[in-house]
Amino acid sequence: MTALKNLSRQSAPAFELKARMMTLSILRVLSADIANLFRQLDAKIATAPDLFQNFPILLDFEDLPEDAQRGFDIAQLNWQLRDRSFVPVGLRGAGDVLTGIAAGVGIGVIAAAPERVRKQAKSEATQPIATNMLIRQPVRSGQQIYAEGGDAIILSTVSPGAEVLADGNIHIYGSLRGRALAGVRGNTEARIFCHDLDPELIAIAGHYCLSDSIDESRRGTSVQIFLRDESLIIEGLQAQRLETTK
Amino acid sequence: MARIIVVTSGKGGVGKTTTSAAFATGLALAGNKTAVIDFDVGLRNLDLIMGCERRVVYDFVNVINGEANLNQALIKDKRVENLAILPASQTRDKDALTQEGVERVLTELAKDYDYIVCDSPAGIERGAMLAAYFADDAIVVTNPEVSSVRDSDRILGILASKTRRAERNDGRIKEHLLLTRYSPARVKKGEMLSVDDVRDILSIDLLGVIPESKSVLQASNSGVPVILNLESDAGTAYEDAVARYLGEERPHRFITEKKRFLERIFGN
Ligand SMILES: Nc1ncnc2c1ncn2[C@@H]1O[C@H](COP(=O)(O)OP(=O)(O)OP(=O)(O)O)[C@@H](O)[C@H]1O
Ligand SMILES: [Mg+2]
Numbered sequence: 008m009t010a011l012k013n014l015s016r017q018s019a020p021a022f023e024l025k026a027r028m029m030t031l032s033i034l035r036v037l038s039a040d041i042a043n044l045f046r047q048l049d050a051k052i053a054t055a056p057d058l059f060q061n062f063p064i065l066l067d068f069e070d071l072p073e074d075a076q077r078g079f080d081i082a083q084l085n086w087q088l089r090d091r092s093f094v095p096v097g098l099r100g101a102g103d104v105l106t107g108i109a110a111g112v113g114i115g116v117i118a119a120a121p122e123r124v125r126k127q128a129k130s131e132a133t134q135p136i137a138t139n140m141l142i143r144q145p146v147r148s149g150q151q152i153y154a155e156g157g158d159a160i161i162l163s164t165v166s167p168g169a170e171v172l173a174d175g176n177i178h179i180y181g182s183l184r185g186r187a188l189a190g191v192r193g194n195t196e197a198r199i200f201c202h203d204l205d206p207e208l209i210a211i212a213g214h215y216c217l218s219d220s221i222d223e224s225r226r227g228t229s230v231q232i233f234l235r236d237e238s239l240i241i242e243g244l245q246a247q248r249l250e251t252t253k
Numbered sequence: 254m255a256r257i258i259v260v261t262s263g264k265g266g267v268g269k270t271t272t273s274a275a276f277a278t279g280l281a282l283a284g285n286k287t288a289v290i291d292f293d294v295g296l297r298n299l300d301l302i303m304g305c306e307r308r309v310v311y312d313f314v315n316v317i318n319g320e321a322n323l324n325q326a327l328i329k330d331k332r333v334e335n336l337a338i339l340p341a342s343q344t345r346d347k348d349a350l351t352q353e354g355v356e357r358v359l360t361e362l363a364k365d366y367d368y369i370v371c372d373s374p375a376g377i378e379r380g381a382m383l384a385a386y387f388a389d390d391a392i393v394v395t396n397p398e399v400s401s402v403r404d405s406d407r408i409l410g411i412l413a414s415k416t417r418r419a420e421r422n423d424g425r426i427k428e429h430l431l432l433t434r435y436s437p438a439r440v441k442k443g444e445m446l447s448v449d450d451v452r453d454i455l456s457i458d459l460l461g462v463i464p465e466s467k468s469v470l471q472a473s474n475s476g477v478p479v480i481l482n483l484e485s486d487a488g489t490a491y492e493d494a495v496a497r498y499l500g501e502e503r504p505h506r507f508i509t510e511k512k513r514f515l516e517r518i519f520g521n
Binding site (some may be wrong): 144145146147148149150164168169184 | 406407410414425453454
């Protein structure tokens with residue numbers, strides 16, 4: 008009787024192996040200076056601490072020259088990333104030596120895309136197809152919205168304690184009372200547009216500004232926010248319109 | 254098929270139980286078969302406010318555990334026809350409520366009742382989540398102060414994402430704002446947020462404004478839901494709110510400081 012039960016339990020499928028396409032964030036390593044890399048990464052994390060909790064990430068060495076790869080301390084990169092709650096899941100575009108060490112510390116190896124496909128992918132990357140996100144309901148305290156690969160368009164308000172992130176621009180047609188972070192993966196051209204500015208924090212490509220340091224005269228007005236020379240500029244939308252009609 | 258209404262707030266002590274008792278009584282007075290359930294396991298307040306604490310034999314947890322059937326546990330209200338109370342247990346802890354158990358009780362009640370009012374405990378823990386999970390409507394009870402409004406906002410976010418309707422993509426829960434303990438005099442002095450402030454922050458429909466009133470405490474001390482006292486401002490405000498919920502259009506009262514003279518005479 009028990010043997011029979013065990014048998015049927017054993018023959019029932021215990022897993023499925025499936026191939027799935029999914030989007031994965033890529034950490035493209037551009038320099039062999041790990042300390043500098045983490046200084047910049049930490050600044051980015053500070054703008055959206057919750058976003059990167061247990062964040063799977065693919066390490067890409069395609070753009071790091073062969074000789075720079077040779078002395079690269081990938082074990083160090085691995086544990087420092089894990090320390091910050093990233094989960095490096097795979098590696099691509101690295102030379103044999105680096106790939107070998109990576110496999111040794113438990114990082115999977117992803118075959119580099121064939122040359123032709125890779126070229127195509129690159130030219131596509133310069134003209135990304137935006138996947139925008141339209142939110143009709145208020146974004147409430149405790150909620151987080153992330154428009155991956157595009158703009159976040161919010162037709163209502165963003166409450167205090169709520170957070171909107173986008174790889175592209177953020178448009179808020181109600182009041183912004185929470186946090187808005189545009190260009191979270193480094194797009195310095197991203198902008199925030201909002202109908203009524205009263206935020207806890209605004210950020211573009213990691214350059215942020217807290218409520219306290221926002222010019223009081225801008226509060227409660229329609230504005231756009233963008234980066235100029237690494238600093239956040241808040242500009243009235245009304246004034247702009249007057250200028251252009253002049 | 255019954256409509257399930259959760260009375261919720263996030264913040265404690267804002268008037269959920271007062272509202273559940275008044276609202277359920279009002280729905281029953283309007284001719285609807287109504288059951289009101291106390292989800293505040295371990296505290297048990299609703300039966301006191303409904304004045305039936307001496308008639309509790311079995312409770313919600315007994316029914317969930319199969320120790321009693323629903324009809325044994327339901328207490329028929331003595332004053333109002335069509336109204337029944339399912340009390341909470343005072344002796345159990347919060348974990349006694351299970352999702353399957355709650356669903357079973359609600360499904361069985363739904364066969365016989367038009368409305369099921371769920372009095373949620375404060376917070377966003379298990380009891381509050383279960384009270385809200387199966388709801389069709391939510392009455393979000395809010396006091397005109399910043400922390401209460403913030404908690405209501407949080408609860409609204411949860412209602413939009415962590416309920417059965419949200420999980421099944423089955424349309425949204427209908428959200429209603431009920432502003433309670435409102436005092437126009439204190440709003441004027443800048444000690445409280447105004448109706449417009451709160452509406453602006455929460456951006457949901459305003460079901461009613463219940464004034465701060467001594468009649469509420471008197472009502473709960475005597476175990477008579479305040480809506481049965483139509484001499485009182487809070488009672489009439491609740492009556493208006495129920496009528497609005499049932500589709501009537503009524504102007505909002507008690508938002509401005511008009512009744513000064515009468516207040517002086519009647520004490521509130
Ligand atoms: N409109 C009102 N005017 C004056 N007092 C009120 C009013 N509404 C509620 N109260 C008082 O506020 C207190 C809390 O009310 P109640 O028990 O209904 O709140 P609750 O939200 O259910 O609390 P809990 O979170 O503890 O369950 C009670 O003493 C009640 O009498
Ligand atoms: Mg209560």
